Amino acid sequence: MSEDCIRDELKELGELIGLTSVKEAIEDLVVHLVNERSYRAQGARILPARRHLVFSGPAGVGKRRVARTFGQICARLGALEKGHMVVVDGEDLTAVSFDKKVALMRERCAAALDGVLFIRNDAFLPAGILRSTGDLRLDAVDVMIDFMLRHRGRMLVILDARPNQFDYISFHLGLARLFNQTIAFPPYDVFELLQILAAKARRMDLELPEGIECDLFPWIIANMRRSDWRNACEIGNLFSRAVGQRASRGIRLRRADFGAFERDDFRQALATMQSDVPVLAHPFGIPGRRPRPGLP
Structure with missing residues:
Protein backbone atom coordinates (compact mmCIF):
# COMPACT_ATOMS: atom_id res chain seq x y z
CA MET A 1 0.00 0.00 0.00
CA SER A 2 3.07 2.22 0.12
CA GLU A 3 2.50 5.31 -2.03
CA ASP A 4 4.94 8.20 -1.95
CA CYS A 5 2.26 10.69 -2.95
CA ILE A 6 0.25 10.10 0.24
CA ARG A 7 3.15 9.56 2.64
CA ASP A 8 2.49 12.81 4.52
CA GLU A 9 -1.24 12.11 4.87
CA LEU A 10 -0.65 8.57 6.13
CA LYS A 11 1.92 9.90 8.59
CA GLU A 12 -0.60 12.45 9.86
CA LEU A 13 -3.17 9.71 10.42
CA GLY A 14 -0.61 7.50 12.12
CA GLU A 15 0.34 10.25 14.54
CA LEU A 16 -3.21 10.64 15.81
CA ILE A 17 -3.51 9.47 19.41
CA GLY A 18 -5.70 6.39 19.82
CA LEU A 19 -8.33 5.67 17.12
CA THR A 20 -6.71 2.36 16.13
CA SER A 21 -9.89 0.93 14.58
CA VAL A 22 -10.48 4.17 12.65
CA LYS A 23 -6.96 4.11 11.20
CA GLU A 24 -7.44 0.50 10.10
CA ALA A 25 -10.74 1.36 8.39
CA ILE A 26 -9.18 4.30 6.55
CA GLU A 27 -6.24 2.14 5.48
CA ASP A 28 -8.69 -0.37 3.97
CA LEU A 29 -10.31 2.43 1.99
CA VAL A 30 -6.90 3.63 0.84
CA VAL A 31 -6.08 0.14 -0.44
CA HIS A 32 -9.17 0.27 -2.66
CA LEU A 33 -8.21 3.73 -3.92
CA VAL A 34 -4.67 2.57 -4.73
CA ASN A 35 -6.05 -0.43 -6.64
CA GLU A 36 -8.43 1.78 -8.60
CA ARG A 37 -5.57 4.09 -9.47
CA SER A 38 -3.55 1.12 -10.72
CA TYR A 39 -6.46 -0.09 -12.87
CA ARG A 40 -6.91 3.38 -14.38
CA ALA A 41 -3.19 3.52 -15.18
CA GLN A 42 -3.61 0.26 -17.12
CA GLY A 43 -6.43 1.76 -19.17
CA ALA A 44 -9.33 0.10 -17.37
CA ARG A 45 -12.62 1.99 -17.22
CA ILE A 46 -13.58 2.56 -13.58
CA LEU A 47 -17.16 3.51 -12.77
CA PRO A 48 -17.58 6.29 -10.18
CA ALA A 49 -17.50 4.58 -6.80
CA ARG A 50 -19.95 5.31 -4.00
CA ARG A 51 -17.62 6.30 -1.16
CA HIS A 52 -19.96 8.32 1.04
CA LEU A 53 -19.36 7.56 4.71
CA VAL A 54 -20.96 7.88 8.12
CA PHE A 55 -18.56 8.81 10.92
CA SER A 56 -20.20 7.70 14.15
CA GLY A 57 -19.00 8.81 17.56
CA PRO A 58 -19.09 11.46 20.27
CA ALA A 59 -17.82 15.00 19.91
CA GLY A 60 -14.12 15.77 20.04
CA VAL A 61 -12.70 12.48 18.73
CA GLY A 62 -11.13 13.73 15.50
CA LYS A 63 -13.89 13.03 12.96
CA ARG A 64 -13.43 16.31 11.12
CA ARG A 65 -9.64 15.99 11.06
CA VAL A 66 -9.80 12.44 9.68
CA ALA A 67 -12.36 13.55 7.08
CA ARG A 68 -10.10 16.37 5.89
CA THR A 69 -7.07 14.08 5.67
CA PHE A 70 -9.02 11.40 3.81
CA GLY A 71 -10.19 14.01 1.31
CA GLN A 72 -6.57 14.95 0.67
CA ILE A 73 -5.71 11.28 0.16
CA CYS A 74 -8.55 10.94 -2.37
CA ALA A 75 -7.20 13.93 -4.28
CA ARG A 76 -3.64 12.58 -4.27
CA LEU A 77 -4.83 9.25 -5.65
CA GLY A 78 -7.05 10.79 -8.32
CA ALA A 79 -10.41 9.86 -6.77
CA LEU A 80 -11.23 13.56 -6.29
CA GLU A 81 -9.94 16.48 -8.31
CA LYS A 82 -9.31 18.89 -5.41
CA GLY A 83 -9.93 17.14 -2.08
CA HIS A 84 -10.86 20.29 -0.16
CA MET A 85 -13.52 20.13 2.57
CA VAL A 86 -16.68 22.17 3.06
CA VAL A 87 -18.44 21.93 6.44
CA VAL A 88 -22.18 22.29 7.00
CA ASP A 89 -23.08 23.31 10.56
CA GLY A 90 -26.47 23.50 12.21
CA GLU A 91 -26.23 27.29 12.16
CA ASP A 92 -26.14 27.16 8.37
CA LEU A 93 -29.68 25.78 8.27
CA THR A 94 -31.42 28.00 10.80
CA ALA A 95 -33.04 30.23 8.17
CA VAL A 96 -36.79 30.38 8.61
CA SER A 97 -37.77 30.41 4.97
CA PHE A 98 -37.75 27.23 2.91
CA ASP A 99 -36.16 28.96 -0.09
CA LYS A 100 -33.25 30.27 1.98
CA LYS A 101 -32.58 26.87 3.53
CA VAL A 102 -32.58 25.12 0.16
CA ALA A 103 -30.36 27.81 -1.37
CA LEU A 104 -27.82 27.46 1.45
CA MET A 105 -27.61 23.70 1.00
CA ARG A 106 -27.20 24.03 -2.77
CA GLU A 107 -24.47 26.61 -2.20
CA ARG A 108 -22.56 24.31 0.17
CA CYS A 109 -22.92 21.34 -2.19
CA ALA A 110 -21.66 23.37 -5.15
CA ALA A 111 -18.67 24.58 -3.11
CA ALA A 112 -17.84 20.97 -2.18
CA LEU A 113 -17.71 19.69 -5.78
CA ASP A 114 -14.49 17.72 -6.38
CA GLY A 115 -13.94 17.63 -2.63
CA VAL A 116 -15.54 16.60 0.67
CA LEU A 117 -18.86 17.77 2.09
CA PHE A 118 -18.78 17.22 5.86
CA ILE A 119 -22.21 17.35 7.50
CA ARG A 120 -22.04 17.94 11.25
CA ASN A 121 -24.54 16.05 13.36
CA ASP A 122 -26.31 19.24 14.44
CA ALA A 123 -26.95 20.29 10.84
CA PHE A 124 -30.00 18.24 9.94
CA LEU A 125 -29.72 14.84 11.58
CA PRO A 126 -32.29 15.00 14.40
CA ALA A 127 -32.23 12.74 17.45
CA GLY A 128 -35.54 11.15 16.47
CA ILE A 129 -37.10 9.98 13.22
CA LEU A 130 -38.63 12.72 11.09
CA ARG A 131 -41.97 11.52 9.79
CA SER A 132 -43.17 14.77 8.25
CA THR A 133 -41.94 15.41 4.71
CA GLY A 134 -42.80 19.06 5.25
CA ASP A 135 -40.00 19.50 7.78
CA LEU A 136 -37.57 22.13 6.50
CA ARG A 137 -34.50 20.16 7.53
CA LEU A 138 -35.74 17.09 5.69
CA ASP A 139 -36.02 19.25 2.57
CA ALA A 140 -32.34 20.19 2.97
CA VAL A 141 -31.46 16.48 3.02
CA ASP A 142 -33.38 15.96 -0.21
CA VAL A 143 -31.48 18.82 -1.84
CA MET A 144 -28.18 17.21 -0.87
CA ILE A 145 -29.22 13.78 -2.15
CA ASP A 146 -30.34 15.22 -5.49
CA PHE A 147 -26.99 17.00 -5.84
CA MET A 148 -25.07 13.81 -5.00
CA LEU A 149 -26.94 11.81 -7.63
CA ARG A 150 -26.51 14.43 -10.35
CA HIS A 151 -22.77 14.78 -9.66
CA ARG A 152 -21.90 11.21 -8.84
CA GLY A 153 -18.19 10.64 -8.37
CA ARG A 154 -17.39 14.34 -7.96
CA MET A 155 -18.06 14.67 -4.26
CA LEU A 156 -17.46 12.66 -1.10
CA VAL A 157 -20.10 13.25 1.57
CA ILE A 158 -19.36 12.35 5.19
CA LEU A 159 -22.10 12.45 7.82
CA ASP A 160 -21.05 13.08 11.41
CA ALA A 161 -23.73 11.09 13.23
CA ARG A 162 -24.46 10.13 16.80
CA PRO A 163 -25.60 6.53 17.45
CA ASN A 164 -29.13 7.74 18.24
CA GLN A 165 -29.37 9.26 14.75
CA PHE A 166 -29.01 5.99 12.83
CA ASP A 167 -32.78 5.45 12.89
CA TYR A 168 -33.18 8.61 10.85
CA ILE A 169 -30.60 7.48 8.29
CA SER A 170 -32.37 4.12 7.97
CA PHE A 171 -35.78 5.82 7.75
CA HIS A 172 -34.73 8.08 4.89
CA LEU A 173 -34.42 5.68 1.95
CA GLY A 174 -32.21 8.06 -0.01
CA LEU A 175 -29.65 8.25 2.79
CA ALA A 176 -29.80 4.51 3.45
CA ARG A 177 -28.91 3.75 -0.18
CA LEU A 178 -26.09 6.27 -0.44
CA PHE A 179 -24.42 5.76 2.94
CA ASN A 180 -23.71 2.07 3.38
CA GLN A 181 -20.45 2.24 5.35
CA THR A 182 -20.00 3.47 8.90
CA ILE A 183 -16.71 4.10 10.69
CA ALA A 184 -17.10 4.15 14.47
CA PHE A 185 -14.95 6.62 16.42
CA PRO A 186 -14.53 5.48 20.04
CA PRO A 187 -14.31 8.00 22.89
CA TYR A 188 -10.84 8.70 24.25
CA ASP A 189 -9.91 7.05 27.52
CA GLN A 274 -15.99 23.61 37.14
CA SER A 275 -16.66 24.83 40.64
CA ASP A 276 -17.11 21.47 42.35
CA VAL A 277 -15.77 18.11 41.15
CA PRO A 278 -16.52 15.01 43.24
CA VAL A 279 -13.58 13.07 44.60
CA LEU A 280 -13.31 9.61 43.02
CA ALA A 281 -11.06 6.70 43.82
CA HIS A 282 -7.83 7.20 41.92
CA PRO A 283 -7.23 4.42 39.34
CA PHE A 284 -3.76 3.86 40.81
CA GLY A 285 -5.12 3.53 44.33
CA ILE A 286 -3.96 6.96 45.52
CA PRO A 287 -6.29 8.08 48.33
CA GLY A 288 -8.69 10.88 47.49
CA ARG A 289 -8.38 14.31 49.09
CA ARG A 290 -11.04 16.52 50.58
CA PRO A 291 -12.06 18.84 47.74
CA ARG A 292 -11.34 22.51 47.88
CA PRO A 293 -13.67 24.87 45.97
CA GLY A 294 -13.05 24.39 42.27
CA LEU A 295 -10.47 21.64 42.69
CA PRO A 296 -10.76 17.84 42.67
Missing part, protein backbone atom coordinates in the same frame (compact mmCIF):
# COMPACT_ATOMS: atom_id res chain seq x y z
CA VAL A 190 -8.28 9.00 30.33
CA PHE A 191 -4.74 8.00 29.34
CA GLU A 192 -5.25 9.09 25.73
CA LEU A 193 -6.64 12.43 26.89
CA LEU A 194 -3.53 13.00 29.01
CA GLN A 195 -1.39 12.15 25.97
CA ILE A 196 -3.30 14.75 23.96
CA LEU A 197 -2.68 17.33 26.69
CA ALA A 198 1.04 16.49 26.78
CA ALA A 199 1.23 16.78 22.98
CA LYS A 200 -0.29 20.26 23.13
CA ALA A 201 2.35 21.28 25.67
CA ARG A 202 5.17 19.89 23.51
CA ARG A 203 4.01 22.01 20.58
CA MET A 204 4.88 25.01 22.76
CA ASP A 205 8.22 23.41 23.73
CA LEU A 206 6.88 22.88 27.24
CA GLU A 207 6.29 19.90 29.51
CA LEU A 208 3.42 19.18 31.85
CA PRO A 209 4.28 19.80 35.52
CA GLU A 210 5.15 16.79 37.64
CA GLY A 211 2.21 15.27 39.49
CA ILE A 212 -0.43 16.90 37.29
CA GLU A 213 -2.05 13.50 36.74
CA CYS A 214 -3.25 13.46 40.36
CA ASP A 215 -5.22 16.65 39.69
CA LEU A 216 -6.54 15.73 36.25
CA PHE A 217 -7.49 12.07 36.68
CA PRO A 218 -10.45 12.69 39.04
CA TRP A 219 -11.71 15.61 36.95
CA ILE A 220 -11.55 13.67 33.67
CA ILE A 221 -13.11 10.50 35.09
CA ALA A 222 -15.95 12.42 36.73
CA ASN A 223 -16.77 14.53 33.69
CA MET A 224 -16.35 11.98 30.91
CA ARG A 225 -19.59 10.42 32.16
CA ARG A 226 -21.51 13.50 31.05
CA SER A 227 -23.62 13.12 27.94
CA ASP A 228 -22.21 16.41 26.62
CA TRP A 229 -18.55 15.49 27.27
CA ARG A 230 -16.50 16.58 24.24
CA ASN A 231 -13.32 14.53 24.70
CA ALA A 232 -10.32 16.30 23.14
CA CYS A 233 -12.28 19.57 22.91
CA GLU A 234 -12.54 19.62 26.70
CA ILE A 235 -8.80 19.02 26.97
CA GLY A 236 -8.14 21.81 24.48
CA ASN A 237 -10.30 24.15 26.55
CA LEU A 238 -8.44 23.17 29.71
CA PHE A 239 -5.07 23.69 28.03
CA SER A 240 -6.03 27.13 26.70
CA ARG A 241 -7.08 28.21 30.18
CA ALA A 242 -3.85 26.87 31.68
CA VAL A 243 -1.87 28.83 29.07
CA GLY A 244 -3.80 31.92 30.13
CA GLN A 245 -3.05 31.28 33.80
CA ARG A 246 0.65 30.85 32.96
CA ALA A 247 0.65 34.16 31.08
CA SER A 248 -1.16 35.95 33.92
CA ARG A 249 1.37 34.62 36.39
CA GLY A 250 4.25 35.82 34.21
CA ILE A 251 2.74 39.30 33.87
CA ARG A 252 2.04 39.46 37.59
CA LEU A 253 5.66 38.58 38.36
CA ARG A 254 6.88 40.94 35.61
CA ARG A 255 8.74 38.19 33.81
CA ALA A 256 9.57 38.58 30.13
CA ASP A 257 9.66 34.80 29.81
CA PHE A 258 6.56 33.20 31.29
CA GLY A 259 8.59 30.10 32.08
CA ALA A 260 7.43 26.51 32.47
CA PHE A 261 3.96 25.35 33.39
CA GLU A 262 3.29 25.08 37.10
CA ARG A 263 0.84 22.69 38.64
CA ASP A 264 -1.20 25.61 39.94
CA ASP A 265 -1.78 26.82 36.36
CA PHE A 266 -3.88 23.74 35.69
CA ARG A 267 -5.52 23.84 39.11
CA GLN A 268 -6.70 27.39 38.46
CA ALA A 269 -7.81 26.38 34.96
CA LEU A 270 -9.89 23.57 36.45
CA ALA A 271 -11.38 26.01 38.93
CA THR A 272 -12.63 28.21 36.10
CA MET A 273 -14.17 25.23 34.27
Whole structure:
Protein backbone atom coordinates (compact mmCIF):
# COMPACT_ATOMS: atom_id res chain seq x y z
CA MET A 1 0.00 0.00 0.00
CA SER A 2 3.07 2.22 0.12
CA GLU A 3 2.50 5.31 -2.03
CA ASP A 4 4.94 8.20 -1.95
CA CYS A 5 2.26 10.69 -2.95
CA ILE A 6 0.25 10.10 0.24
CA ARG A 7 3.15 9.56 2.64
CA ASP A 8 2.49 12.81 4.52
CA GLU A 9 -1.24 12.11 4.87
CA LEU A 10 -0.65 8.57 6.13
CA LYS A 11 1.92 9.90 8.59
CA GLU A 12 -0.60 12.45 9.86
CA LEU A 13 -3.17 9.71 10.42
CA GLY A 14 -0.61 7.50 12.12
CA GLU A 15 0.34 10.25 14.54
CA LEU A 16 -3.21 10.64 15.81
CA ILE A 17 -3.51 9.47 19.41
CA GLY A 18 -5.70 6.39 19.82
CA LEU A 19 -8.33 5.67 17.12
CA THR A 20 -6.71 2.36 16.13
CA SER A 21 -9.89 0.93 14.58
CA VAL A 22 -10.48 4.17 12.65
CA LYS A 23 -6.96 4.11 11.20
CA GLU A 24 -7.44 0.50 10.10
CA ALA A 25 -10.74 1.36 8.39
CA ILE A 26 -9.18 4.30 6.55
CA GLU A 27 -6.24 2.14 5.48
CA ASP A 28 -8.69 -0.37 3.97
CA LEU A 29 -10.31 2.43 1.99
CA VAL A 30 -6.90 3.63 0.84
CA VAL A 31 -6.08 0.14 -0.44
CA HIS A 32 -9.17 0.27 -2.66
CA LEU A 33 -8.21 3.73 -3.92
CA VAL A 34 -4.67 2.57 -4.73
CA ASN A 35 -6.05 -0.43 -6.64
CA GLU A 36 -8.43 1.78 -8.60
CA ARG A 37 -5.57 4.09 -9.47
CA SER A 38 -3.55 1.12 -10.72
CA TYR A 39 -6.46 -0.09 -12.87
CA ARG A 40 -6.91 3.38 -14.38
CA ALA A 41 -3.19 3.52 -15.18
CA GLN A 42 -3.61 0.26 -17.12
CA GLY A 43 -6.43 1.76 -19.17
CA ALA A 44 -9.33 0.10 -17.37
CA ARG A 45 -12.62 1.99 -17.22
CA ILE A 46 -13.58 2.56 -13.58
CA LEU A 47 -17.16 3.51 -12.77
CA PRO A 48 -17.58 6.29 -10.18
CA ALA A 49 -17.50 4.58 -6.80
CA ARG A 50 -19.95 5.31 -4.00
CA ARG A 51 -17.62 6.30 -1.16
CA HIS A 52 -19.96 8.32 1.04
CA LEU A 53 -19.36 7.56 4.71
CA VAL A 54 -20.96 7.88 8.12
CA PHE A 55 -18.56 8.81 10.92
CA SER A 56 -20.20 7.70 14.15
CA GLY A 57 -19.00 8.81 17.56
CA PRO A 58 -19.09 11.46 20.27
CA ALA A 59 -17.82 15.00 19.91
CA GLY A 60 -14.12 15.77 20.04
CA VAL A 61 -12.70 12.48 18.73
CA GLY A 62 -11.13 13.73 15.50
CA LYS A 63 -13.89 13.03 12.96
CA ARG A 64 -13.43 16.31 11.12
CA ARG A 65 -9.64 15.99 11.06
CA VAL A 66 -9.80 12.44 9.68
CA ALA A 67 -12.36 13.55 7.08
CA ARG A 68 -10.10 16.37 5.89
CA THR A 69 -7.07 14.08 5.67
CA PHE A 70 -9.02 11.40 3.81
CA GLY A 71 -10.19 14.01 1.31
CA GLN A 72 -6.57 14.95 0.67
CA ILE A 73 -5.71 11.28 0.16
CA CYS A 74 -8.55 10.94 -2.37
CA ALA A 75 -7.20 13.93 -4.28
CA ARG A 76 -3.64 12.58 -4.27
CA LEU A 77 -4.83 9.25 -5.65
CA GLY A 78 -7.05 10.79 -8.32
CA ALA A 79 -10.41 9.86 -6.77
CA LEU A 80 -11.23 13.56 -6.29
CA GLU A 81 -9.94 16.48 -8.31
CA LYS A 82 -9.31 18.89 -5.41
CA GLY A 83 -9.93 17.14 -2.08
CA HIS A 84 -10.86 20.29 -0.16
CA MET A 85 -13.52 20.13 2.57
CA VAL A 86 -16.68 22.17 3.06
CA VAL A 87 -18.44 21.93 6.44
CA VAL A 88 -22.18 22.29 7.00
CA ASP A 89 -23.08 23.31 10.56
CA GLY A 90 -26.47 23.50 12.21
CA GLU A 91 -26.23 27.29 12.16
CA ASP A 92 -26.14 27.16 8.37
CA LEU A 93 -29.68 25.78 8.27
CA THR A 94 -31.42 28.00 10.80
CA ALA A 95 -33.04 30.23 8.17
CA VAL A 96 -36.79 30.38 8.61
CA SER A 97 -37.77 30.41 4.97
CA PHE A 98 -37.75 27.23 2.91
CA ASP A 99 -36.16 28.96 -0.09
CA LYS A 100 -33.25 30.27 1.98
CA LYS A 101 -32.58 26.87 3.53
CA VAL A 102 -32.58 25.12 0.16
CA ALA A 103 -30.36 27.81 -1.37
CA LEU A 104 -27.82 27.46 1.45
CA MET A 105 -27.61 23.70 1.00
CA ARG A 106 -27.20 24.03 -2.77
CA GLU A 107 -24.47 26.61 -2.20
CA ARG A 108 -22.56 24.31 0.17
CA CYS A 109 -22.92 21.34 -2.19
CA ALA A 110 -21.66 23.37 -5.15
CA ALA A 111 -18.67 24.58 -3.11
CA ALA A 112 -17.84 20.97 -2.18
CA LEU A 113 -17.71 19.69 -5.78
CA ASP A 114 -14.49 17.72 -6.38
CA GLY A 115 -13.94 17.63 -2.63
CA VAL A 116 -15.54 16.60 0.67
CA LEU A 117 -18.86 17.77 2.09
CA PHE A 118 -18.78 17.22 5.86
CA ILE A 119 -22.21 17.35 7.50
CA ARG A 120 -22.04 17.94 11.25
CA ASN A 121 -24.54 16.05 13.36
CA ASP A 122 -26.31 19.24 14.44
CA ALA A 123 -26.95 20.29 10.84
CA PHE A 124 -30.00 18.24 9.94
CA LEU A 125 -29.72 14.84 11.58
CA PRO A 126 -32.29 15.00 14.40
CA ALA A 127 -32.23 12.74 17.45
CA GLY A 128 -35.54 11.15 16.47
CA ILE A 129 -37.10 9.98 13.22
CA LEU A 130 -38.63 12.72 11.09
CA ARG A 131 -41.97 11.52 9.79
CA SER A 132 -43.17 14.77 8.25
CA THR A 133 -41.94 15.41 4.71
CA GLY A 134 -42.80 19.06 5.25
CA ASP A 135 -40.00 19.50 7.78
CA LEU A 136 -37.57 22.13 6.50
CA ARG A 137 -34.50 20.16 7.53
CA LEU A 138 -35.74 17.09 5.69
CA ASP A 139 -36.02 19.25 2.57
CA ALA A 140 -32.34 20.19 2.97
CA VAL A 141 -31.46 16.48 3.02
CA ASP A 142 -33.38 15.96 -0.21
CA VAL A 143 -31.48 18.82 -1.84
CA MET A 144 -28.18 17.21 -0.87
CA ILE A 145 -29.22 13.78 -2.15
CA ASP A 146 -30.34 15.22 -5.49
CA PHE A 147 -26.99 17.00 -5.84
CA MET A 148 -25.07 13.81 -5.00
CA LEU A 149 -26.94 11.81 -7.63
CA ARG A 150 -26.51 14.43 -10.35
CA HIS A 151 -22.77 14.78 -9.66
CA ARG A 152 -21.90 11.21 -8.84
CA GLY A 153 -18.19 10.64 -8.37
CA ARG A 154 -17.39 14.34 -7.96
CA MET A 155 -18.06 14.67 -4.26
CA LEU A 156 -17.46 12.66 -1.10
CA VAL A 157 -20.10 13.25 1.57
CA ILE A 158 -19.36 12.35 5.19
CA LEU A 159 -22.10 12.45 7.82
CA ASP A 160 -21.05 13.08 11.41
CA ALA A 161 -23.73 11.09 13.23
CA ARG A 162 -24.46 10.13 16.80
CA PRO A 163 -25.60 6.53 17.45
CA ASN A 164 -29.13 7.74 18.24
CA GLN A 165 -29.37 9.26 14.75
CA PHE A 166 -29.01 5.99 12.83
CA ASP A 167 -32.78 5.45 12.89
CA TYR A 168 -33.18 8.61 10.85
CA ILE A 169 -30.60 7.48 8.29
CA SER A 170 -32.37 4.12 7.97
CA PHE A 171 -35.78 5.82 7.75
CA HIS A 172 -34.73 8.08 4.89
CA LEU A 173 -34.42 5.68 1.95
CA GLY A 174 -32.21 8.06 -0.01
CA LEU A 175 -29.65 8.25 2.79
CA ALA A 176 -29.80 4.51 3.45
CA ARG A 177 -28.91 3.75 -0.18
CA LEU A 178 -26.09 6.27 -0.44
CA PHE A 179 -24.42 5.76 2.94
CA ASN A 180 -23.71 2.07 3.38
CA GLN A 181 -20.45 2.24 5.35
CA THR A 182 -20.00 3.47 8.90
CA ILE A 183 -16.71 4.10 10.69
CA ALA A 184 -17.10 4.15 14.47
CA PHE A 185 -14.95 6.62 16.42
CA PRO A 186 -14.53 5.48 20.04
CA PRO A 187 -14.31 8.00 22.89
CA TYR A 188 -10.84 8.70 24.25
CA ASP A 189 -9.91 7.05 27.52
CA VAL A 190 -8.28 9.00 30.33
CA PHE A 191 -4.74 8.00 29.34
CA GLU A 192 -5.25 9.09 25.73
CA LEU A 193 -6.64 12.43 26.89
CA LEU A 194 -3.53 13.00 29.01
CA GLN A 195 -1.39 12.15 25.97
CA ILE A 196 -3.30 14.75 23.96
CA LEU A 197 -2.68 17.33 26.69
CA ALA A 198 1.04 16.49 26.78
CA ALA A 199 1.23 16.78 22.98
CA LYS A 200 -0.29 20.26 23.13
CA ALA A 201 2.35 21.28 25.67
CA ARG A 202 5.17 19.89 23.51
CA ARG A 203 4.01 22.01 20.58
CA MET A 204 4.88 25.01 22.76
CA ASP A 205 8.22 23.41 23.73
CA LEU A 206 6.88 22.88 27.24
CA GLU A 207 6.29 19.90 29.51
CA LEU A 208 3.42 19.18 31.85
CA PRO A 209 4.28 19.80 35.52
CA GLU A 210 5.15 16.79 37.64
CA GLY A 211 2.21 15.27 39.49
CA ILE A 212 -0.43 16.90 37.29
CA GLU A 213 -2.05 13.50 36.74
CA CYS A 214 -3.25 13.46 40.36
CA ASP A 215 -5.22 16.65 39.69
CA LEU A 216 -6.54 15.73 36.25
CA PHE A 217 -7.49 12.07 36.68
CA PRO A 218 -10.45 12.69 39.04
CA TRP A 219 -11.71 15.61 36.95
CA ILE A 220 -11.55 13.67 33.67
CA ILE A 221 -13.11 10.50 35.09
CA ALA A 222 -15.95 12.42 36.73
CA ASN A 223 -16.77 14.53 33.69
CA MET A 224 -16.35 11.98 30.91
CA ARG A 225 -19.59 10.42 32.16
CA ARG A 226 -21.51 13.50 31.05
CA SER A 227 -23.62 13.12 27.94
CA ASP A 228 -22.21 16.41 26.62
CA TRP A 229 -18.55 15.49 27.27
CA ARG A 230 -16.50 16.58 24.24
CA ASN A 231 -13.32 14.53 24.70
CA ALA A 232 -10.32 16.30 23.14
CA CYS A 233 -12.28 19.57 22.91
CA GLU A 234 -12.54 19.62 26.70
CA ILE A 235 -8.80 19.02 26.97
CA GLY A 236 -8.14 21.81 24.48
CA ASN A 237 -10.30 24.15 26.55
CA LEU A 238 -8.44 23.17 29.71
CA PHE A 239 -5.07 23.69 28.03
CA SER A 240 -6.03 27.13 26.70
CA ARG A 241 -7.08 28.21 30.18
CA ALA A 242 -3.85 26.87 31.68
CA VAL A 243 -1.87 28.83 29.07
CA GLY A 244 -3.80 31.92 30.13
CA GLN A 245 -3.05 31.28 33.80
CA ARG A 246 0.65 30.85 32.96
CA ALA A 247 0.65 34.16 31.08
CA SER A 248 -1.16 35.95 33.92
CA ARG A 249 1.37 34.62 36.39
CA GLY A 250 4.25 35.82 34.21
CA ILE A 251 2.74 39.30 33.87
CA ARG A 252 2.04 39.46 37.59
CA LEU A 253 5.66 38.58 38.36
CA ARG A 254 6.88 40.94 35.61
CA ARG A 255 8.74 38.19 33.81
CA ALA A 256 9.57 38.58 30.13
CA ASP A 257 9.66 34.80 29.81
CA PHE A 258 6.56 33.20 31.29
CA GLY A 259 8.59 30.10 32.08
CA ALA A 260 7.43 26.51 32.47
CA PHE A 261 3.96 25.35 33.39
CA GLU A 262 3.29 25.08 37.10
CA ARG A 263 0.84 22.69 38.64
CA ASP A 264 -1.20 25.61 39.94
CA ASP A 265 -1.78 26.82 36.36
CA PHE A 266 -3.88 23.74 35.69
CA ARG A 267 -5.52 23.84 39.11
CA GLN A 268 -6.70 27.39 38.46
CA ALA A 269 -7.81 26.38 34.96
CA LEU A 270 -9.89 23.57 36.45
CA ALA A 271 -11.38 26.01 38.93
CA THR A 272 -12.63 28.21 36.10
CA MET A 273 -14.17 25.23 34.27
CA GLN A 274 -15.99 23.61 37.14
CA SER A 275 -16.66 24.83 40.64
CA ASP A 276 -17.11 21.47 42.35
CA VAL A 277 -15.77 18.11 41.15
CA PRO A 278 -16.52 15.01 43.24
CA VAL A 279 -13.58 13.07 44.60
CA LEU A 280 -13.31 9.61 43.02
CA ALA A 281 -11.06 6.70 43.82
CA HIS A 282 -7.83 7.20 41.92
CA PRO A 283 -7.23 4.42 39.34
CA PHE A 284 -3.76 3.86 40.81
CA GLY A 285 -5.12 3.53 44.33
CA ILE A 286 -3.96 6.96 45.52
CA PRO A 287 -6.29 8.08 48.33
CA GLY A 288 -8.69 10.88 47.49
CA ARG A 289 -8.38 14.31 49.09
CA ARG A 290 -11.04 16.52 50.58
CA PRO A 291 -12.06 18.84 47.74
CA ARG A 292 -11.34 22.51 47.88
CA PRO A 293 -13.67 24.87 45.97
CA GLY A 294 -13.05 24.39 42.27
CA LEU A 295 -10.47 21.64 42.69
CA PRO A 296 -10.76 17.84 42.67
